[in-house]
Amino acid sequence: MKEVIKAIGNVFISMPKGLFVTFKHLFIKPVTLDYPKQKNPMSPRYRGKHYLERYDDGTERCVCCGLCAAACPADAIYMEPDETEKGERCAKVYEINLLRCIFCGFCEEACPEEAIFLGQEYEFSAGDRDSFIWTKEEMLVQHPRKDNPLKRVIRRVRKVYGVTDKVK
Amino acid sequence: MSIQKTMTINMGPQHPSTHGVLRVVVELDGETVVKARPVVGYLHTGIEKTMESKLYYKALPCTDRMDYLAPMSNNLGFCLAVEKLMDIEVPEKVKWARVCLAELTRVNSHLVWLGTHALDLGAMSMLLYAFRERELIIDIYEACGGQRMMTSYIRVGGLAHELPKDFEKKVRKMIKVIRERLNDYETLLTNNEIFIQRTRGVALLSAEDAINLSLSGPLLRGSGVARDLRKDNPYSGYENFDFDVAVSNSCDAYGRYLLRIEEIRQSLRICEQAIDGMPEGPYRAHVPGVVLPPKEDIMYKMESMIFHFKIITEGFKAPTGSVYQAIESPKGELGFFITGDGTTQPRRVRVRPPSFINLAALPKMCEGGLFSDVVCAIGSIDIVWEKLTDDVV
Numbered sequence: 001m002k003e004v005i006k007a008i009g010n011v012f013i014s015m016p017k018g019l020f021v022t023f024k025h026l027f028i029k030p031v032t033l034d035y036p037k038q039k040n041p042m043s044p045r046y047r048g049k050h051y052l053e054r055y056d057d058g059t060e061r062c063v064c065c066g067l068c069a070a071a072c073p074a075d076a077i078y079m080e081p082d083e084t085e086k087g088e089r090c091a092k093v094y095e096i097n098l099l100r101c102i103f104c105g106f107c108e109e110a111c112p113e114e115a116i117f118l119g120q121e122y123e124f125s126a127g128d129r130d131s132f133i134w135t136k137e138e139m140l141v142q143h144p145r146k147d148n149p150l151k152r153v154i155r156r157v158r159k160v161y162g163v164t165d166k167v168k
Numbered sequence: 169m170s171i172q173k174t175m176t177i178n179m180g181p182q183h184p185s186t187h188g189v190l191r192v193v194v195e196l197d198g199e200t201v202v203k204a205r206p207v208v209g210y211l212h213t214g215i216e217k218t219m220e221s222k223l224y225y226k227a228l229p230c231t232d233r234m235d236y237l238a239p240m241s242n243n244l245g246f247c248l249a250v251e252k253l254m255d256i257e258v259p260e261k262v263k264w265a266r267v268c269l270a271e272l273t274r275v276n277s278h279l280v281w282l283g284t285h286a287l288d289l290g291a292m293s294m295l296l297y298a299f300r301e302r303e304l305i306i307d308i309y310e311a312c313g314g315q316r317m318m319t320s321y322i323r324v325g326g327l328a329h330e331l332p333k334d335f336e337k338k339v340r341k342m343i344k345v346i347r348e349r350l351n352d353y354e355t356l357l358t359n360n361e362i363f364i365q366r367t368r369g370v371a372l373l374s375a376e377d378a379i380n381l382s383l384s385g386p387l388l389r390g391s392g393v394a395r396d397l398r399k400d401n402p403y404s405g406y407e408n409f410d411f412d413v414a415v416s417n418s419c420d421a422y423g424r425y426l427l428r429i430e431e432i433r434q435s436l437r438i439c440e441q442a443i444d445g446m447p448e449g450p451y452r453a454h455v456p457g458v459v460l461p462p463k464e465d466i467m468y469k470m471e472s473m474i475f476h477f478k479i480i481t482e483g484f485k486a487p488t489g490s491v492y493q494a495i496e497s498p499k500g501e502l503g504f505f506i507t508g509d510g511t512t513q514p515r516r517v518r519v520r521p522p523s524f525i526n527l528a529a530l531p532k533m534c535e536g537g538l539f540s541d542v543v544c545a546i547g548s549i550d551i552v553w554e555k556l557t558d559d560v561v
Contacts, residue, residue: 007361014359021352022293031300043307045314045329070481073226104229104320109328110480112466112473118314 047105047118050096051139058143061115062136064091068107068116076100077107094136099129174202177539181210185288185543188553192530192546196539204534204542206527211553219517223483224250225324227514232318234519235552237280238273240266240309241497243322248403249493249504250324253486254458261449262326263405268339268442269312269322270404270495271435275346276305277498277550278428278435285425285547286357289366294356301349304342311338325459326452339443343436350432357425367422371533371545374419381528385500386431387549390424392417397496404495408445409438421548458484483512490516499523499550523551 033040042048053061069077082092107116116139126132180191189210195203215234219227231242244266251258283298306316311332313321321328332338357363373383378391388395396413398406414430416423453459460479461472486508494503500522507516526549533545 007364010359010361010364014355015361018356018360021355025293031303043311043314043332045312045332046310047314067477067480071226073222073229102229102318103315104318105314105328106226106229109460109463110476112476 042120042122046120046122047103047108049119049121049124050101050107050134051117051119051141052094052136053115053117054141054143059088060090060140061113062091062094063089063113063115064094065089065112067110067112071106071110072101073104073106074100074102076102091136094139096134096139098124098132098134173197179542181207186546187284187551190527190546190551190553192534192542194534194539194542199539201534201537201539201542204531206530208524208527216517216519220514223512224486224514225479225483227517228323229318229320232320234521235277235497235499235502235523236317237277237552238498239317239319240269240273240322241277241495241502243320244270244404245493245495245497245502245504247322247324248495249491249506250486252491252493253489253506253508254324254455254484256325256453256455256458258326258453259449259451260405260447262451262453264442264446265327265331265451266322266404267406267409268439268446271438271442272305272308272339272342274435274498275432275439276302278432279305279346281428281498281547281550282353282425285550286363288543288547289363291357291360291363294353297349297353297356301346304338304345308335308338308342311335323452323459325455326450330451336443336446339439343440346432347436350429354429358429364422366541366544367420367425367548368418369420369422370537370541371421371548372419372537373529373533377532378529381525381532383500383526383529385496385498385522385526385550386424386428387500387526387529389414390416390427390548391419397494397501401494403493409441411438421544424548485510485512486514494520497522499552500526523549523553527551 055061064079064081066079069075069079076097078093078095078097079091080093082090084090103118105118108118175196177194177196178191179194180186181189183190186192191207191210193205193207194201213233215230219230222230228243228246231246232239234242250256279298279302283295283302286294286298309319309321310316311334313319313328373387373391375391375393378388378393383391384395392415394413394415397403398411399413411434414427414434416427452462456471456475457478461469461475465472466476467473486506488508488510490505490507492503492505494501496502501520502522503520505516505518505520506514509515530545530549533549534542537545
């Protein structure tokens with residue numbers, strides 16, 4: 001009998017209290033975003049789509065040393081070396097297979113030339129499997145970086161590691 | 169021909185309340201469960217074998233994927249085991265930061281559990297609130313490691329990067345908000361008659377059974393056995409923290425709910441202490457040839473550059489021997505058994521997955537109860553599948 005009374009008490013006292021909590025939320029600003037129109041900014045360390053850096057004069061930073069491919073736990077990176085006209089090493093082929101990539105960021109950490117970074121872009125769905133193989137041309141940043149939206153981000157990512165182009 | 173009195177029903181593998189692909193073969197007499205047999209193996213990941221074929225540092229991202237709700241705990245368990253094998257001492261700051269991050273994962277995992285368990289029992293808004301608060305923790309992960317779920321932030325010998333500048337501010341805000349909102353959750357569920365009717369006296373499990381089935385974590389403590397590896401066998405500097413081990417003597421799903429809420433509170437307490445007392449220092453141990461040197465060093469120092477290349481291409485060699493390191497993950501005792509054979513790859517990696525071992529309690533919890541309470545029992549075990557079926561080979 002005692003339990004029944006307690007249960008009835010619960011129904012009439014505790015349940016309205018709970019309902020009040022839900023009701024309160026009608027007047028709280030929603031936390032959801034109207035996604036394609038509004039986007040949450042990602043943190044500076046966010047590991048999204050890869051991009052390959054250039055020096056300020058436009059030459060590619062990547063020298064095809066293969067450390068990123070060695071560090072990759074998913075074996076997603078494939079590269080073939082080549083030489084430029086000046087006799088410098090560069091990458092002839094540089095491909096990342098997105099379908100294998102796990103976005104762990106090990107390539108970014110391994111790169112001794114500061115060439116590969118994981119950017120902020122996270123919308124790269126596609127309809128066919130071939131477009132998930134990113135080539136060097138797709139990943140290299142545009143040369144005059146003036147109108148490159150990634151520029152701000154690059155500086156911030158560099159800051160994470162505390163490295164600048166200036167030689168100490 | 170005799171008439172069969174019981175009816176056998178397949179619950180799952182594609183059932184929303186089984187949290188993945190669990191199949192339970194339930195034998196029913198009317199509405200009472202006579203026999204329940206969980207069938208695992210629908211999701212085999214083979215993570216242990218994958219880890220054995222990789223260098224030590226490359227095996228780390230696999231641990232994230234064992235339990236997607238508690239990535240930092242898994243990282244921590246693996247790193248502690250490798251550090252034990254290699255005999256590496258990490259700086260004091262790393263220990264404190266790791267404790268803070270591991271407790272964040274506990275809050276994260278328990279919040280998801282709370283939301284999904286309440287949803288299984290018919291409380292929809294609880295799920296939305298729990299996921300809203302979880303977002304705060306996920307944001308901290310993102311600021312630290314760069315990824316929202318598969319962080320790989322805790323590394324062998326330290327952390328991947330320095331803690332972000334606004335880490336303290338974010339954690340303090342998170343602690344404040346979740347403390348406040350926990351009261352809301354309790355208003356919604358603790359005295360809710362529907363919730364009480366669905367959970368009190370349901371999924372009973374005695375302390376004796378719990379010990380015999382070698383259960384761990386909230387499931388064991390929910391049966392009145394105060395065993396917590398953080399207290400009993402402290403790792404990563406847990407002995408410096410002041411917290412209570414939550415125990416519930418009621419042995420039912422309601423008790424486990426109250427226990428997990430209390431655990432969230434205790435975790436927040438630990439987080440606060442860790443933030444308050446975080447010592448200054450490097451974020452990585454200085455062990456040349458094993459731990460990566462800081463990135464700025466490799467640009468200007470020859471030795472650092474050589475070690476950087478050597479560690480990344482060859483990995484580091486671990487001595488011959490076996491270690492077992494267990495940590496208290498949100499689901500229970502998560503143990504890593506690693507055998508090194510003097511090469512750069514582990515010879516054997518064995519994971520003690522808490523979800524798999526805790527699932528063994530399901531028949532004991534269900535048998536004799538009602539069919540609808542099977543959902544409640546599965547929910548109160550708190551299973552995560554990735555780690556679970558890893559064991560079934």
